[in-house]
Amino acid sequence: MSEDMRYGYFDNQNREYVIDRVDVPVSWTNYIGVNDMCAVLSHNAGGYSFYRDAEHGRITKFRPNGVPMDWPGHWIYLRDQADGDFWSVSWQPVGKPLDQAEYECRHGLSYSRYSSEYKGIRAEQLVFITREDDVEIWDVRITNTGTTPREIAVFSYLEWSFHHIEIDNQNLQMSLYASGSSYAEGVIEYDFYYEPWTYHYHAASFEPDGYDSVREAFIGDYRSERDPLAVASGRCSGSQELTGNHCASLQKTITLQPGEARRLVFVTGYGNRNVGVEKKTKYGNFAAVDAAFADLKRYWDEKCAVFEAKTPHEGLDTMANIWTLYQAETCVHWSRFASFIEVGGRTGLGYRDTSQDIMAVPHTNPKKVRQRIEELLHGQVREGYGLHLFDPAWFKPQKKLEFKSPTIAHAPAKSSYIHGIEHACSDDHLWLIPSICEYVKETGETALFDELVPFADEGIGTVWQHMKAGLDFSARQVGLSGICKGLRADWNDCLNLGGGESGMVSFLHFWALTNFVEAARFLGREKDADRYAALAEDVRDACERELWDGLWYARGTTASGLKIGTRASEEAKIFLESNTWAVISGAVRRDRAESALDAMDEHLFTPWGLHLLQPSFSKPNDEIGFMGRVYKGIKENGAIFSHPNPWAVIAAAKLGQGARAMRFYDSMLPYNQNDKVETREAEPYSYCQFVYGAEHRRHGRARHPWLTGSAGWNYIAVTKWILGIRPGFASLLIDPCIPPEWDGFSVTRKWRGATYDITVSNPAHVSKGVKAIALNGEPVREVPAQPDGSLAKVEVVLG
Ligand code: GLC
Numbered sequence: 001m002s003e004d005m006r007y008g009y010f011d012n013q014n015r016e017y018v019i020d021r022v023d024v025p026v027s028w029t030n031y032i033g034v035n036d037m038c039a040v041l042s043h044n045a046g047g048y049s050f051y052r053d054a055e056h057g058r059i060t061k062f063r064p065n066g067v068p069m070d071w072p073g074h075w076i077y078l079r080d081q082a083d084g085d086f087w088s089v090s091w092q093p094v095g096k097p098l099d100q101a102e103y104e105c106r107h108g109l110s111y112s113r114y115s116s117e118y119k120g121i122r123a124e125q126l127v128f129i130t131r132e133d134d135v136e137i138w139d140v141r142i143t144n145t146g147t148t149p150r151e152i153a154v155f156s157y158l159e160w161s162f163h164h165i166e167i168d169n170q171n172l173q174m175s176l177y178a179s180g181s182s183y184a185e186g187v188i189e190y191d192f193y194y195e196p197w198t199y200h201y202h203a204a205s206f207e208p209d210g211y212d213s214v215r216e217a218f219i220g221d222y223r224s225e226r227d228p229l230a231v232a233s234g235r236c237s238g239s240q241e242l243t244g245n246h247c248a249s250l251q252k253t254i255t256l257q258p259g260e261a262r263r264l265v266f267v268t269g270y271g272n273r274n275v276g277v278e279k280k281t282k283y284g285n286f287a288a289v290d291a292a293f294a295d296l297k298r299y300w301d302e303k304c305a306v307f308e309a310k311t312p313h314e315g316l317d318t319m320a321n322i323w324t325l326y327q328a329e330t331c332v333h334w335s336r337f338a339s340f341i342e343v344g345g346r347t348g349l350g351y352r353d354t355s356q357d358i359m360a361v362p363h364t365n366p367k368k369v370r371q372r373i374e375e376l377l378h379g380q381v382r383e384g385y386g387l388h389l390f391d392p393a394w395f396k397p398q399k400k401l402e403f404k405s406p407t408i409a410h411a412p413a414k415s416s417y418i419h420g421i422e423h424a425c426s427d428d429h430l431w432l433i434p435s436i437c438e439y440v441k442e443t444g445e446t447a448l449f450d451e452l453v454p455f456a457d458e459g460i461g462t463v464w465q466h467m468k469a470g471l472d473f474s475a476r477q478v479g480l481s482g483i484c485k486g487l488r489a490d491w492n493d494c495l496n497l498g499g500g501e502s503g504m505v506s507f508l509h510f511w512a513l514t515n516f517v518e519a520a521r522f523l524g525r526e527k528d529a530d531r532y533a534a535l536a537e538d539v540r541d542a543c544e545r546e547l548w549d550g551l552w553y554a555r556g557t558t559a560s561g562l563k564i565g566t567r568a569s570e571e572a573k574i575f576l577e578s579n580t581w582a583v584i585s586g587a588v589r590r591d592r593a594e595s596a597l598d599a600m601d602e603h604l605f606t607p608w609g610l611h612l613l614q615p616s617f618s619k620p621n622d623e624i625g626f627m628g629r630v631y632k633g634i635k636e637n638g639a640i641f642s643h644p645n646p647w648a649v650i651a652a653a654k655l656g657q658g659a660r661a662m663r664f665y666d667s668m669l670p671y672n673q674n675d676k677v678e679t680r681e682a683e684p685y686s687y688c689q690f691v692y693g694a695e696h697r698r699h700g701r702a703r704h705p706w707l708t709g710s711a712g713w714n715y716i717a718v719t720k721w722i723l724g725i726r727p728g729f730a731s732l733l734i735d736p737c738i739p740p741e742w743d744g745f746s747v748t749r750k751w752r753g754a755t756y757d758i759t760v761s762n763p764a765h766v767s768k769g770v771k772a773i774a775l776n777g778e779p780v781r782e783v784p785a786q787p788d789g790s791l792a793k794v795e796v797v798l799g
Helices: 165-169 215-219 229-233 273-283 286-304 314-334 351-360 366-378 428-443 446-450 463-476 503-523 526-547 576-585 590-604 645-654 658-668 709-722
Strands: 008-011 016-019 030-032 037-041 047-051 075-080 086-088 102-108 111-118 121-129 136-144 150-159 179-184 187-192 199-204 210-214 246-256 261-270 307-310 452-454 460-462 485-487 498-502 688-691 702-705 725-727 731-734 744-751 754-761 770-775 778-780 791-798
Touching (some): 030 121, 037 121, 075 136, 136 286, 150 199, 150 229, 150 261, 187 246, 199 246, 215 229, 215 246, 246 261, 307 314, 314 366, 351 428, 366 452, 428 503, 446 503, 503 526, 576 590, 645 658, 645 709
Antiparallel strands (some): 008 016, 037 047, 121 136, 199 261, 452 460, 485 498
């Protein structure tokens, strides 16, 4: 493998990814912020920040999909006052030639650290957001590593947004004249005048020597952020204005003796000048900055300690213990609409996406998962389906405005957001049912089932009633053959079968039913258990009868009755979704499940992961839906769509095929692609939404990092199905499925207040099958929940 293909490495000690070659082909991003404020920043500190939502709560501006990439950003410029030479701490925006300056970016868990070394000046900018009060801190350290005294001018820089993504990009006739900036008491205050609640501040730990808050004044005419006038000339001009485009730059000129270091702290946030003064006073005390950073570290230390694996596979450990958990948590926190791809164009939650995301992290973020469950249930209509895309804020008391604002996002009228069945997806509501069960298995909070939550349209029901409403809806929405209708879409947004049928959804229905029945039996609700178990049997019969195609399972039928995903199909003969769910759901016969898995391996597997379908559609067919209007090998039309890939891992693990499960897992593992970045392009610490399929000449290129269902599902696949550690309602199940050559592995797992030190040994070199379990030295058949605060030693022997 060529060295050229590496741009960085994993530093597991610090839980950081280190980019030591910063000219990566696309933006490699990170998510800063774990409460209400968030900054999405690249390896070059380019990106944007927002408060609560990326659509209506923008703090800094961003030119998405622009050239140069990732501009503007949250930047620090440095200028040598002796000769006028200037650069930035992150490689961009100044972009010194890489043979003259050294740059590094360390993306950590909710922070990024940028550093540079140039002509005897070492500089570092640590960016993080405090947990306590949502302040974005830039902790800047500058060191003179040379032998002569140096005079260095330091400039911060960011560009303020007009607070709404659409106003940043259109209708400038209003916003350009409604935004103002001013400087006083060391604080740049940005004011969006007709929104009396919108103020942002930027301030520093020192008394500035200069400032600019008008963008054009800082940049200068016919210049750009690469060579702004203020930096080139060594002096901010003291600009402030009640109109125009605004930025924030604070300047300080420092003199450094040889070996001397200085620390400068900048604070940015939501709030007016008074808040700015308060925050700069607070974080002007560096001990407070250190404490806030330690607090953030502790936050992630605690999460990472809930599940820690040590296996013979270093990449698996790195991803499961750190990066995939981090990505899964990020999806639950920010859902889908804040990235460099989704730049805040939408607000709220995708019903299907969030319902799945929460399944992955009830152990590390039970509070957020519980909040999301309530929000999602509130987004379910009485008839049982979910509002496909909704904002939980619609259901909360609305802020009353004394005037009609051109920007404020009013909650739409109820009649407009309660969409009818014609816009309902056939799968949305089904995902939530197992997720609720997973939450209760994790926390033991069975009372949740009886909590009352309003329906989106009318009335109120217990969580249990909501779950039943979802199951009943799918039972009613079946076609003539008894298979669930496709409706607007199923999991596959681009498969729009309408009154046609979706095999995948029937399998999903079966799975949701079995989850529900397990809960009902545990709670002693036998009547419900019997009723839904009988329904599950009907669904199973329909699936086996209608969907089996001889070697694998069909995907469904179009409204006119054309079967899709069959050997006889002209194109798209085999699909990943229906076949993985045939196996995972437990609905189908074992020999057929094995045959379907073999077929997926044979027809869909590549060294970059499994294709969604093969061969791709080559022409549009509106009976099938949007899929045929996408190039072959891209996105839903035959790419290696990441989200269903871990389903194949789970399917293989369920069938006891450890080597195959690991091969599938490994093919997509971003860690394994660290040395193939010239093809992959995207960051090797995050799963992407999709990888170009073999029918496209860019096969292997990965796109849309971070906000994808593959994060949560890969986390589930590796922790619950390969390593096999699955909380149940009453006991902790340990049922691994590993490559036979493994001698074993160990996991530390916290569950309901106790810690389990689990050691699995594999003397007979099998993939699956537990021969013996010892709990604190005593042989047991299962591991019941242990007393709060206790440490349990669990030894498992496979064989
Ligand atoms: C996108 C959507 C998700 C959908 C998937 C497949 O990732 O966010 O809801 O399931 O595409 O179409």
